[in-house]
Amino acid sequence: MQLYGTEIGSPLLLGTAQYPSPAVLTKAIEASGAEIITVSLRRESAGGSGMGFFEILQETGCRTLPNTAGCHTAQEAITTAHMARDVFETDWIKLEVIGHSDTLQPDVFGLVEAARVLSADGFKVFPYTTDDLVVGEKLIDAGCEVLMPWGAPIGSGQGLRAPEALKAMRGHFPDIPLIIDAGIGRPSDAAQATELGFDAVLLNTAVATAGDPVQMARAMALAVQAGRAGFLATPMERCDMAVPSTPILGLAELA
């Protein structure tokens, strides 16, 4: 898929939070085959705690996609995006404007506003949005060249709560890269997303909090690839009744 003119081979984007250790994080990134990893900005302590993590990121060779997680207003998100660009030296930004603390549902009004301001300022915006088609159109009008609808609330692991709405989104935006961001719990959820035609899946908790994060990273990589290949191969149509797969013609009369 092309993301803002950059060819990305892996249909899996991986978050870097909640891993049991930096070593497991590094191995999970490698096992996932991800080319893009998400990161954040948080308060630095005197003496410098963030530099070590920054070095780990650089050693992975992956492209970093900083987020604006925790921002509840467009202005907070815009300021965070500028700070992220200053540190990570990338104009890519995963734009989150959170509308509700319990559901972590995007505030799509603030999202569109921030996307417009940031796009005009040269940012390549990856908006964390819903499956609302009108919001998607407004984000594209604002300058976004990719949309990242949620599958389910962040960290819930519920999988795709509204596959029909996501399918409609795929149909409505045939030429826009679509990435499921949030809600994936199991490899089958990830496979379902790419099988519906989504270009990629962004996940974090499902891998980081698995009993064996490295093995789960590998499983997710296989799942998104399987789903993607299945989509490209055009699955068969479902039938209400049984249809014998073995030819009827030439069947012996043995009764």
Next chain:
Amino acid sequence: MKIVVNAVTHEVTSEILSTALTELGFTSPAVATALNGSFVPREARNTTMLRDGDRVEVLAPMQGG
């Protein structure tokens, strides 16, 4: 002069953001800064003056989803 850095009040002698941060031990090159809620680019820290009571945010790369 008292300034608030990452929600903690500090006494600093420097009136310039970059040197005040050094004074407080924020020496990592991988940080981003904001003053009273507004972004201060890396190259502007040397020319950004502080006033008593200013709120400074110093952010660093962290794990994120």
